[in-house]
Amino acid sequence: MVTFSQQTAAPSPVSTTAAATKSSKNGGGNKLLPLIVVVAVILAIGGGYWFFKGRGGGISSGEYQAVFLSNGQVYFGKIAKASSEEVVLKDIYYLITRPALQDQTPEASPAAQEQQPGYTLIKLGQEMHGPTDEMRINRKHILFIEGLREDGRVAQAIMEAQAQAQE
DSSP states (O other): OOOOOOOOOOOOEEEEHHHHHHHHHHHHHHHHHHHHHHHHHHHHHHHHHHHIIGGGOOSSSEEEEEEEETTTTEEEEEEEEEOOEEEEEEEEEEEEEEOOOOOOOOTHHHHHHHHOOOEEEEEETTTTTTOSEEEEEEEEEEEEEEEEETTTTHHHHHHHHHHHOOO
């Protein structure tokens, strides 16, 4: 008859402590990594919101802007609100072409006969259908937006039109 005896050795205190420390480091690291990722994502979203929304995307709302549309029309006004979906324009003007007066008399100078057509600045709201002085423009139809200088011809014409309206 053969008998086997089983001997179990008690774990040494050193090996138990090392194993516990090793498992707590791994478990703690696994819990910390997702937290770091979540914080980084929140900071990225917040920073993007501040950059694009808080700063207005580089568009100054207190000054006159020229808004160029995909249909060839250009509107001049102050941007009241700008989002990723639309731009709200107020205090709006636009240009129309007026034909040149052609003097075809024989006495007319060649310069007068070749006169270029001019432009007339129109305030939105004066049309027959009576629109309000606010326009919501779909961003998909905007090619680009430019700021107007105060000494530019359009800005000067707007100031003259406003001065005449106040009289």
